[in-house]
Structure formats: structure tokens, C-alpha cells
Amino acid sequence: MDKIKIVIADDSDFVRDGMRIILDVDKDFEVLGCARNGREAIEIAKENAPDIFLMDIQMPEMDGIEATKYIVENNLGKVLILTTFDDDELVQSALKNGAKGYLIKNHTPEHLKQMIKSVYNGTGVMEEAILENLAKNTDVKVSGFCEDGYTAREMDIIKAVAEGLSNKEIGNRLFITEGTVKNYITTILAKENLSHRTALAVYYLTGKKQG
Amino acid sequence: MDKIKIVIADDSDFVRDGMRIILDVDKDFEVLGCARNGREAIEIAKENAPDIFLMDIQMPEMDGIEATKYIVENNLGKVLILTTFDDDELVQSALKNGAKGYLIKNHTPEHLKQMIKSVYNGTGVMEEAILENLAKNTDVKVSGFCEDGYTAREMDIIKAVAEGLSNKEIGNRLFITEGTVKNYITTILAKENLSHRTALAVYYLTGKKQG
DNA sequence: AATAAAACATGACAAAAGTCATATTTAAAA
DNA sequence: TTTTAAATATGACTTTTGTCATGTTTTATT
Numbered sequence: 240m241d242k243i244k245i246v247i248a249d250d251s252d253f254v255r256d257g258m259r260i261i262l263d264v265d266k267d268f269e270v271l272g273c274a275r276n277g278r279e280a281i282e283i284a285k286e287n288a289p290d291i292f293l294m295d296i297q298m299p300e301m302d303g304i305e306a307t308k309y310i311v312e313n314n315l316g317k318v319l320i321l322t323t324f325d326d327d328e329l330v331q332s333a334l335k336n337g338a339k340g341y342l343i344k345n346h347t348p349e350h351l352k353q354m355i356k357s358v359y360n361g362t363g364v365m366e367e368a369i370l371e372n373l374a375k376n377t378d379v380k381v382s383g384f385c386e387d388g389y390t391a392r393e394m395d396i397i398k399a400v401a402e403g404l405s406n407k408e409i410g411n412r413l414f415i416t417e418g419t420v421k422n423y424i425t426t427i428l429a430k431e432n433l434s435h436r437t438a439l440a441v442y443y444l445t446g447k448k449q450g
Numbered sequence: 451m452d453k454i455k456i457v458i459a460d461d462s463d464f465v466r467d468g469m470r471i472i473l474d475v476d477k478d479f480e481v482l483g484c485a486r487n488g489r490e491a492i493e494i495a496k497e498n499a500p501d502i503f504l505m506d507i508q509m510p511e512m513d514g515i516e517a518t519k520y521i522v523e524n525n526l527g528k529v530l531i532l533t534t535f536d537d538d539e540l541v542q543s544a545l546k547n548g549a550k551g552y553l554i555k556n557h558t559p560e561h562l563k564q565m566i567k568s569v570y571n572g573t574g575v576m577e578e579a580i581l582e583n584l585a586k587n588t589d590v591k592v593s594g595f596c597e598d599g600y601t602a603r604e605m606d607i608i609k610a611v612a613e614g615l616s617n618k619e620i621g622n623r624l625f626i627t628e629g630t631v632k633n634y635i636t637t638i639l640a641k642e643n644l645s646h647r648t649a650l651a652v653y654y655l656t657g658k659k660q661g
Numbered sequence: 662a663a664t665a666a667a668a669c670a671t672g673a674c675a676a677a678a679g680t681c682a683t684a685t686t687t688a689a690a691a
Numbered sequence: 692t693t694t695t696a697a698a699t700a701t702g703a704c705t706t707t708t709g710t711c712a713t714g715t716t717t718t719a720t721t
Contacts, residue, residue: 334585354568370550370576425709425711647679
């Protein structure tokens with residue numbers, strides 16, 4: 240197996256050096272460089288060709304989230320976030336930006352290496368607790384609202400209602416009279432067996448009907 | 451390190467035996483037993499005390515999703531789902547039921563072992579592609595709507611509106627008159643500078659104001 | 662060419678939703 | 692203990708929504 244080429248990005252000297260030492264003594268890894276912030280990490284990556292970035296979130300100049308975005312977009316390598324706390328929003332931002340893993344720092348060296356290898360091999364790694372949260376916040380597809388049976392025009396109306404527009408506003412947007420909008424809404428409500436536009440908006444947005 | 455105690459659950463003889471052989475030859479693992487379905491896996495677990503379940507999803511009698519639920523609720527061990535395809539809904543169901551990992555089967559033995567160890571050490575593992583989907587479907591908290599500045603009563607109203615209830619229905623639920631409900635809504639709309647309840651519902655649900 | 666189905670339009674009416682002035686209760690402050 | 696400010700409640704009134712019956716125009720389908 241080729242060595243896994245690593246870039247470490249962390250604004251703490253302690254963490255950076257510690258990590259480097261842990262990895263340097265292992266023949267499976269090669270640390271290409273250490274960075275104090277996202278920008279430096281990207282620079283290192285442009286000269287070499289790292290496999291994995293070990294990325295902190297809080298860093299001056301360019302934080303880990305932004306850096307991740309750039310790295311993923313430019314295909315510079317895979318990002319494994321290593322941080323001290325698991326703020327839900329940060330996790331989500333990181334993942335949306337393409338991070339392949341999100342771990343807190345207090346793992347044993349052995350375990351850390353295992354997880355870098357996992358990411359290298361194409362498997363995402365996540366703190367258990369984070370995985371739970373992620374699952375909680377993910378809407379099991381509510382399969383509620385279904386576009387089938389609606390004309391394009393009706394969908395225009397539905398989407399506008401679900402933006403919170405009034406009939407007059409919808410009429411303006413679609414160049415039809417308010418009366419026509421009302422008409423469409425009546426038809427749509429009948430199809431879904433709903434009684435008013437707010438219920439329609441809620442149903443469209445959440446998949447849930449009142450009851 | 452103690453051996454990691456494993457229960458394998460898969461309805462294919464081939465997979466079951468293959469997995470067993472792979473793990474048995476490694477001193478870090480001990481296969482406690484193999485099961486053809488979820489029920490059998492649970493039975494094995496009740497007598498022994500496994501650390502990890504390698505669990506297929508499609509299985510007769512009791513599938514992997516159900517089994518996972520039972521196992522997690524009764525604290526029988528950690529579940530690593532090993533399946534052939536990555537149906538998004540199945541992933542979500544599995545995670546909601548407490549699975550710690552979700553992998554497709556075609557990993558190398560070495561890699562598979564790594565991942566079992568990761569799960570054992572408290573880190574969830576997920577197929578990269580799945581992680582991406584998961585991130586996509588997770589709403590980054592839209593920070594739009596803010597409960598600050600609202601009384602408990604007002605929040606009752608707002609939530610009811612966001613369920614698509616009418617003023618009459620809200621009044622019935624909260625034991626106040628329709629008129630009072632209207633009043634609250636007027637106050638709330640003024641605070642958010644919105645013009646009607648549907649816009650409020652949309653704002654509450656999506657964090658977006660019309661415009 | 663005939664048919665059917667959207668899309669679009671009206672107006673009259675009914676039903677909710679939203680506004681406003683006003684009043685009572687409660688909790689906090691002076 | 693007044694005083695004040697929220698929170699809560701109500702009804703009269705206005706506006707917006709939603710319903711319904713009806714009709715025109717355009718666009719596919721047969």
C-alpha cells in the first residue's frame with residue numbers, strides 16, 4: 240500500500256505537532272505539511288497532492304468550513320474534520336461542503352489512524368452522537384405531497400402559495416387575474432381535500448395534513 | 451485488546467460463511483454466531499454478549515431494520531448495517547433505529563475489519579455517497595424564525611398556524627374564542643411584518659419571508 | 662373536423678381572516 | 692400600595708379568501 244499523504248490544518252501548535260508525530264512514526268502515513276489555517280492548507284495542497292486533510296474548524300483567516308468547500312470543489316483531496324466540539328450546525332455545514340468525516344479530537348492515535356484509513360478507502364466516519372443527531376434531523380421522506388395529477392400551471396400556483404404570496408401577488412407574477420388564481424386554488428384544495436391555502440402551504444412544505 | 455465479539459446476520463450462506471472466515475482468522479475478532487434473520491441474531495445475542503452486529507437488511511422473518519431497533523432499545527450491542535444497495539429510505543430508517551454504520555458489502559476484508567473496529571471504538575461509519583445524501587437532506591437550521599420576543603401563548607398560536615389549522619380550530623384547541631386567536635395573529639404578523647397567516651406558516655417552517 | 666383538456670376569465674356570494682378599539686387580569690416595578 | 696406594562700380576551704367592522712356557475716380560447720388527440 241502506498242503511504243497515505245496527509246495535510247494537517249490546525250491553529251494550535253500543540254495539536255499540529257502532536258498529530259504530525261503520531262503519523263510520522265507510522266509507515267502507512269506521510270505528512271506533506273502542516274498549516275495554521277485553511278489558506279495555508281490549500282497552498283500546501285496545490286504543490287503536493289494530498290489524499291487526506293485533517294482539518295480543524297476554528298482557524299484564523301480561513302476556517303475549516305470554507306477551506307473544505309474550496310478543497311472539495313477543486314478536488315484537492317478528502318477532508319476529515321477534527322474538532323473539539325460537535326456543534327450541530329457546523330457539522331451540517333461541513334458535510335454540505337463535502338467533508339468525509341467529522342470527529343472530535345480525543346481519540347487514541349491508533350483509532351485516529353484507523354479512521355483516516357477508512358476515509359482514504361472511501362468510507363465516511365462520524366462521531367456516533369453526531370450520526371444520531373443527523374438521523375433525527377433528517378426527514379424520512381414524508382412522501383406526502385405528490386406533484387402527480389397537477390398541471391404545470393397548478394404547480395406554479397401551489398409553489399407560489401407555499402412562498403406565502405397572496406392571490407393578488409400570484410396573479411401579478413403569473414399575469415392572470417386574482418379571480419383566476421382563486422379558481423386554481425379551489426381546484427387544488429379540492430384535489431387534496433384541504434380547506435384553505437395555509438393548509439396547502441403546510442402540506443406542500445412538510446408533507447403533513449392537518450388532523 | 452480484548453477480542454471484538456461479533457454476530458453476523460445475513461440470509462445468504464455465502465456471505466455469512468465468507469464473513470465468518472475473514473473474521474475468524476484474525477485474532478482481534480471472535481464470531482459468536484451466525485444468524486439467518488434478525489430474530490436469530492437477537493437470540494444469539496441474549497445468550498452471549500456481542501459488541502457488534504454485522505446486519506444485512508433484507509432477511510426473512512425479521513429484517514435488519516426491525517432487528518436493529520430491538521437491539522438498540524435493549525442495549526444488546528452496536529449495529530453495523532452491511533447491505534448490497536444504498537436505498538436512501540432504508541439508510542434513514544436504519545439510522546433512526548440506532549444503527550452505527552451503513553456500508554455496502556464490497557469492501558476488502560482489511561477495510562471491513564478497520565470499520566468494525568471504528569464502530570467498536572465509538573465512531574459511526576457511512577458510505578461516502580450516503581453521507582452526501584444525508585447532508586443534502588438535512589436542513590441547515592435556517593435561523594430565520596426566532597422564538598425570542600414571543601410569549602408562550604403566541605408560540606402556541608404560531609405552531610398551530612404552521613400546522614394549517616383555522617382560527618376556529620385553534621380556538622377550540624386552546625380554549626379561547628376565534629376573535630382572540632385573530633388578535634394574536636394580528637399581533638404576530640405585525641411583529642414579523644407579514645401580511646397573512648400563510649406567510650407566517652411559511653416563515654415558521656422554512657425561515658423564508660416572501661419577497 | 663370533432664373532442665377533450667388545459668388555461669384563463671367573470672361576477673355574485675359565503676366564509677374565513679385580519680384590524681382596531683376597548684377591557685380585564687396578572688405580574689413586575691416604583 | 693399604587694402604577695405600569697404585559698398578557699389575555701371580546702366584538703364590530705373591513706378585507707381577503709374561497710365557492711360556484713358559467714363561458715372563452717388555445718392546444719393536443721383521435
